[in-house]
Amino acid sequence: MTQHHPDLPDEQAYVDHAYDCLEQSKQAAWQLRDLNEADLGGTFQARFERNAFDEALLKRLTDLDLGNAALVFGRIDRHATDDAGAPTDELESFHIGRLAVADPNAEPVVIDWRAPVAEPFYRATGREPMGLARRRHFAVEGRKLLGIEDELFGDGHLGLGHDEGLAESSGGAANLRGYSTLIASLERGRTGTLGDIVATIQGEQDEIIRSPQAGVLVVQGGPGTGKTVVALHRAAYLLYTHRFPLEDQGVLVIGPNRVFLKYIEQVLPSLGEAGIDQVTLADLVPGVRFATRDEATDSTLAQKIKGDARMSDVIDHAVNDRERPLRDDLVVPYGAGYVRLRAEESARIVKQARRRFRRHNAARRWVEGEFYNALADSSRADVSPRQVRGEIRSLPEVREALDRMWPVLTPAQLLHDLFGSMALLRLAAGDVFAEHEYKALHRARSEHVDDVRWTPADVALLDDAREVLGPKPGKGGKIDEADEIRTFGHIVIDEVQDLTPMQLKMATRRSLNGSMTVVGDIAQATGPLAPDRWEDVLEYLPDRKPPRVIGLSVGYRIPSQIMTLANRVMRAATPGLRAPESVRVGDAEPRIEQVASRNDGVVTEVERLRAELPTASIAIVAPDDLCDDLSEALVLAGHPHGRAATAGLDQLLTVVPVSVVKGLELDAVIVVEPARIVSDQEHGLRALYVALTRPTQRLSIVHTDGLPASLT
Numbered sequence: 001m002t003q004h005h006p007d008l009p010d011e012q013a014y015v016d017h018a019y020d021c022l023e024q025s026k027q028a029a030w031q032l033r034d035l036n037e038a039d040l041g042g043t044f045q046a047r048f049e050r051n052a053f054d055e056a057l058l059k060r061l062t063d064l065d066l067g068n069a070a071l072v073f074g075r076i077d078r079h080a081t082d083d084a085g086a087p088t089d090e091l092e093s094f095h096i097g098r099l100a101v102a103d104p105n106a107e108p109v110v111i112d113w114r115a116p117v118a119e120p121f122y123r124a125t126g127r128e129p130m131g132l133a134r135r136r137h138f139a140v141e142g143r144k145l146l147g148i149e150d151e152l153f154g155d156g157h158l159g160l161g162h163d164e165g166l167a168e169s170s171g172g173a174a175n176l177r178g179y180s181t182l183i184a185s186l187e188r189g190r191t192g193t194l195g196d197i198v199a200t201i202q203g204e205q206d207e208i209i210r211s212p213q214a215g216v217l218v219v220q221g222g223p224g225t226g227k228t229v230v231a232l233h234r235a236a237y238l239l240y241t242h243r244f245p246l247e248d249q250g251v252l253v254i255g256p257n258r259v260f261l262k263y264i265e266q267v268l269p270s271l272g273e274a275g276i277d278q279v280t281l282a283d284l285v286p287g288v289r290f291a292t293r294d295e296a297t298d299s300t301l302a303q304k305i306k307g308d309a310r311m312s313d314v315i316d317h318a319v320n321d322r323e324r325p326l327r328d329d330l331v332v333p334y335g336a337g338y339v340r341l342r343a344e345e346s347a348r349i350v351k352q353a354r355r356r357f358r359r360h361n362a363a364r365r366w367v368e369g370e371f372y373n374a375l376a377d378s379s380r381a382d383v384s385p386r387q388v389r390g391e392i393r394s395l396p397e398v399r400e401a402l403d404r405m406w407p408v409l410t411p412a413q414l415l416h417d418l419f420g421s422m423a424l425l426r427l428a429a430g431d432v433f434a435e436h437e438y439k440a441l442h443r444a445r446s447e448h449v450d451d452v453r454w455t456p457a458d459v460a461l462l463d464d465a466r467e468v469l470g471p472k473p474g475k476g477g478k479i480d481e482a483d484e485i486r487t488f489g490h491i492v493i494d495e496v497q498d499l500t501p502m503q504l505k506m507a508t509r510r511s512l513n514g515s516m517t518v519v520g521d522i523a524q525a526t527g528p529l530a531p532d533r534w535e536d537v538l539e540y541l542p543d544r545k546p547p548r549v550i551g552l553s554v555g556y557r558i559p560s561q562i563m564t565l566a567n568r569v570m571r572a573a574t575p576g577l578r579a580p581e582s583v584r585v586g587d588a589e590p591r592i593e594q595v596a597s598r599n600d601g602v603v604t605e606v607e608r609l610r611a612e613l614p615t616a617s618i619a620i621v622a623p624d625d626l627c628d629d630l631s632e633a634l635v636l637a638g639h640p641h642g643r644a645a646t647a648g649l650d651q652l653l654t655v656v657p658v659s660v661v662k663g664l665e666l667d668a669v670i671v672v673e674p675a676r677i678v679s680d681q682e683h684g685l686r687a688l689y690v691a692l693t694r695p696t697q698r699l700s701i702v703h704t705d706g707l708p709a710s711l712t
């Protein structure tokens with residue numbers, strides 16, 4: 001990278017020109033909008049078309065709001081081809097940027113990074129130049145061009161700038177594009193939210209981003225290999241490439257928790273894709289309340305059972321068990337006599353309803369119809385089912401009989417009843433789980449179903465029940481489409497290794513066509529049913545097409561000294577998995593401090609790091625139950641700080657419970673009491689590995705207890 005490149009003034013002029021063109025197209029769009037507003041009236045069709053046009057216009061206007069992000073970040077010069085497609089000596093150049101910009105004559109000024117023309121910018125290598133003669137990376141701050149880095153291709157060049165030719169055959173860390181631009185971006189301080197990487201996407205990442213849409217794509221990679229950021233860029237790429245129909249079908253991004261979603265929320269808008277749903281699984285379950293972090297949650301055994309794929313069978317049984325023929329005939333006074341529903345007749349109705357309807361609630365109307373038909377038939381007088389219904393439907397014994405045969409149920413009602421009754425649990429789960437297992441599901445009944453605070457492990461069960469029950473019929477037995485489970489044309493799941501089979505099924509239920517990008521790291525799996533192999537995950541994802549598993553091998557976040565230490569823990573946690581290769585050497589070794597007082601030790605370490613790196617983002621990552629105590633100690637010592645569990649990473653110093661640290665990244669991290677992190681939970685070593693792999697610059701470990709063997 002050089003600040004004295006001879007082309008700097010010319011390129012600066014080009015960048016300025018690009019911004020001018022962008023400004024002009026913005027103004028043109030506003031003008032068009034004003035024109036439309038002034039021109040109200042016309043036929044319905046004309047108004048409809050104009051509104052649709054306005055929508056597109058407004059969207060584009062919002063997308064054009066770049067903030068401080070670089071509009072143009074590179075350029076490629078490639079050999080033009082002749083009519084037969086053979087390369088010529090003539091060069092054509094394209095500037096690559098965040099979005100497409102044209103001049104007033106509609107000539108392209110900036111090419112969208114997702115366009116096919118831009119592909120060689122990310123993929124070309126010395127060995128496979130893809131027609132390029134030169135690739136140029138810009139270092140920019142907003143509009144100002146700070147430096148230029150060139151890589152040359154062709155005879156005598158093997159992609160200058162970095163020693164790419166030599167390293168290419170080995171793959172791995174040395175095989176990088178735009179090396180100094182990349183390193184500069186990696187060494188920048190972290191802001192508490194993840195940024196985009198359009199300017200420095202690496203070859204192995206680009207292959208994932210541009211990989212075809214269909215089927216399930218699994219991205220396996222160690223911490224800091226860019227899985228999250230790559231998955232989000234892929235979503236943006238797919239939207240660009242398949243705008244129609246994907247924009248209407250929708251793209252869904254699923255993350256593990258709120259802290260994480262807050263951390264990633266800027267990436268897609270910065271790529272001009274603002275309208276994508278980014279959710280946790282619990283967000284997909286409407287109408288119930290979840291326990292807060294401080295409220296009681298499930299035992300480890302209950303979490304395992306609730307995550308087990310066989311829970312689907314239990315829920316099916318539980319619904320079946322609520323579809324019950326009458327024990328005795330129902331006899332109701334009617335007119336001068338009686339009407340009667342025989343118990344055998346009620347059995348026939350239940351049996352047929354089960355056969356006819358896939359989803360429980362949808363059958364209620366039919367059951368009611370048959371119920372009153374049978375009652376009317378039993379009357380000696382000539383009465384219609386409608387008359388009978390009008391007369392008797394509000395009698396308690398009639399309502400009771402119908403609710404016994406076929407109650408309308410919400411998922412919450414079904415599970416509330418099931419978990420609150422040992423008899424119902426035994427009936428539904430007795431064939432599926434052993435007694436001590438299904439007993440773990442039992443909990444005291446709440447007064448009312450609305451009082452229940454559902455747990456994280458209940459989320460997927462409520463959703464499974466929603467699928468089996470279907471929406472509640474509204475007035476006149478009508479089903480409201482809005483109550484149906486919504487599907488999406490593409491689904492991204494981050495930290496997928498932590499989802500249980502039931503949770504994976506929940507995501508699969510939302511897939512319109514089997515197209516998914518799921519990213520994760522088996523070595524970081526700490527969920528109740530942590531998988532050891534990708535097959536364990538794929539079993540519950542859509543299988544219309546054979547899945548593809550692609551690995552990422554280069555670690556961008558963690559400097560090699562920290563990686564070396566973390567890898568010792570990884571090898572102890574998941575022997576046999578390959579550790580990523582770090583892309584850079586840091587300027588400090590990790591520090592391990594044994595202290596007499598934990599709180600004092602942590603405060604001292606904060607002060608030491610603060611003195612060394614005054615503007616760095618620092619996290620204190622500790623076992624969950626130590627966080628309050630540490631936070632108080634920081635207050636006493638006069639260190640303002642945030643709490644990740646409630647506010648994300650919006651302060652320079654944050655206390656982060658180890659249970660929510662996954663996926664996050666900071667400049668410096670102090671890991672507190674690693675031995676307790678290991679002993680506190682089933683996959684403790686993996687949890688420690690996650691904690692150790694968060695910093696981009698400094699790692700400190702503070703402990704009073706001993707250290708886990710892999711750290712000594």
Ligand SMILES: Nc1ncnc2c1ncn2[C@@H]1O[C@H](COP(=O)(O)OP(=O)(O)OP(=O)(O)O)[C@@H](O)[C@H]1O
Nearest residue numbers: 197200201202223224225226227228229556557663
């Ligand atoms: N090509 C790249 N250019 C610049 N920065 C990159 C690149 N790839 C990844 N990074 C940076 O590396 C860091 C780690 O990326 P990311 O969080 O996506 O990794 P991850 O694999 O999801 O990690 P984890 O497993 O810990 O969740 C981020 O700051 C990201 O911006």
